[in-house]
Amino acid sequence: MNSTVTTTWTTEAQRWDAVSQRDSDADGAFFYGVRTTRVFCRPSCASRQPRRENVDFFVTAQAARAAGYRDCKRCQPGGLPRELEIVKRACAALDADPLQRLTLAQLSDAVHVSPFHLQRLFKRVVGVSPRQYQAAQRGAALRDALQRGTDVTRATVDAGFGSPSRMYETASTELGMAPSAYRRKGAGLTVHYTSARTSLGFVLVAATARGICKIGFGDDAGALVEELNDEFANAERVEDATRLAPFIAQVEAYLHGTRQRFDLPLDIAATAFRQRVWDALRRIPYGETRSYSEIAEAVGSPRAVRAVASACASNPVALAIPCHRVVQKGGALAGYRWGLPRKAALLDAEAQHTGVDTGAAAKAVGSTEHKAAPTLPPTHLDRVA
Numbered sequence: 001m002n003s004t005v006t007t008t009w010t011t012e013a014q015r016w017d018a019v020s021q022r023d024s025d026a027d028g029a030f031f032y033g034v035r036t037t038r039v040f041c042r043p044s045c046a047s048r049q050p051r052r053e054n055v056d057f058f059v060t061a062q063a064a065r066a067a068g069y070r071d072c073k074r075c076q077p078g079g080l081p082r083e084l085e086i087v088k089r090a091c092a093a094l095d096a097d098p099l100q101r102l103t104l105a106q107l108s109d110a111v112h113v114s115p116f117h118l119q120r121l122f123k124r125v126v127g128v129s130p131r132q133y134q135a136a137q138r139g140a141a142l143r144d145a146l147q148r149g150t151d152v153t154r155a156t157v158d159a160g161f162g163s164p165s166r167m168y169e170t171a172s173t174e175l176g177m178a179p180s181a182y183r184r185k186g187a188g189l190t191v192h193y194t195s196a197r198t199s200l201g202f203v204l205v206a207a208t209a210r211g212i213c214k215i216g217f218g219d220d221a222g223a224l225v226e227e228l229n230d231e232f233a234n235a236e237r238v239e240d241a242t243r244l245a246p247f248i249a250q251v252e253a254y255l256h257g258t259r260q261r262f263d264l265p266l267d268i269a270a271t272a273f274r275q276r277v278w279d280a281l282r283r284i285p286y287g288e289t290r291s292y293s294e295i296a297e298a299v300g301s302p303r304a305v306r307a308v309a310s311a312c313a314s315n316p317v318a319l320a321i322p323c324h325r326v327v328q329k330g331g332a333l334a335g336y337r338w339g340l341p342r343k344a345a346l347l348d349a350e351a352q353h354t355g356v357d358t359g360a361a362a363k364a365v366g367s368t369e370h371k372a373a374p375t376l377p378p379t380h381l382d383r384v385a
């Protein structure tokens with residue numbers, strides 16, 4: 001189907017086509033009634049498909065009812081399914097006043113569902129918890145304001161943080177970077193960096209006062225520095241090998257297999273979705289791999305496989321967020337921001353140091369027994385110290 005063409009479902013043939021394909025894009029555009037059952041449905045309804053000669057089409061639910069049809073219980077053509085309705089009301093309550101922080105209990109009171117049920121429902125439909133949703137809304141409002149050039153004090157109050165000091169406590173974890181620094185390519189920020197030669201080529205490590213903001217590999221130290229200069233164009237960039245020596249040491253220990261975990265504080269900015277993907281990546285044990293679709297499932301968005309791949313590709317900190325442990329379903333390596341040979345070398349080294357043969361890492365991909373264990377809090381990457 002050509003997505004650039006707007007389908008209108010104006011002819012009966014188009015409508016029947018949509019019904020026979022259970023095309024959910026057509027939901028809302030029209031309804032169909034089945035003469036034999038006197039029930040009317042949305043085009044995507046999962047119930048048994050009627051014969052063409054028994055079908056009538058209607059543009060509105062009212063028209064179908066006026067013609068004597070009843071609402072299908074399954075697809076509820078007269079309104080949003082009850083569960084979506086609940087989530088929609090919850091979102092509306094959260095959106096109504098960004099200045100207010102609703103607890104789960106308050107929110108469940110407002111929509112008349114138990115907190116447990118609401119939490120699960122919300123996560124299933126929206127993909128994040130109500131608390132994460134509020135945080136993301138505040139973060140987005142703040143980013144918007146800052147990018148428009150609003151001053152920080154004003155922007156934080158407008159975004160619902162109450163006061164700048166309150167905001168600094170919480171927003172930096174929601175934003176991933178202190179707000180003043182986020183403003184434009186690290187403006188107001190000092191970034192210390194250094195590069196070193198490793199078994200995988202050159203590594204560049206850069207850090208703000210709050211944590212590591214970049215770990216990248218390349219064949220050319222100069223090119224790595226140029227990349228940093230571009231990403232943090234407005235930051236004060238200071239080369240400082242001494243200051244970063246402990247971090248370089250961690251990278252080297254990791255590459256030698258004498259260290260399997262990073263305990264670096266991170267200072268990285270991301271959308272809520274990327275944060276969740278990166279959290280999931282950090283739960284893949286050393287020496288194991290997962291497929292992109294397993295990660296998509298782990299973050300509660302099983303269909304967002306491409307978005308997962310792009311979150312992996314945008315990982316700013318090699319190794320510390322082990323995106324190299326994500327491979328294709330069949331074990332193919334797929335892509336790696338720092339080059340496939342490095343990904344292969346990393347997986348090989350990890351397999352060796354866990355005593356598994358190299359192929360085992362790839363074979364473990366399909367296994368479901370090592371589901372991501374929640375060893376980390378779901379967000380706040382930069383708090384992990």
Ligand SMILES: [Zn+2]
Pocket residue numbers: 040041042045046047072073074075076
């Ligand atoms: Zn139906």
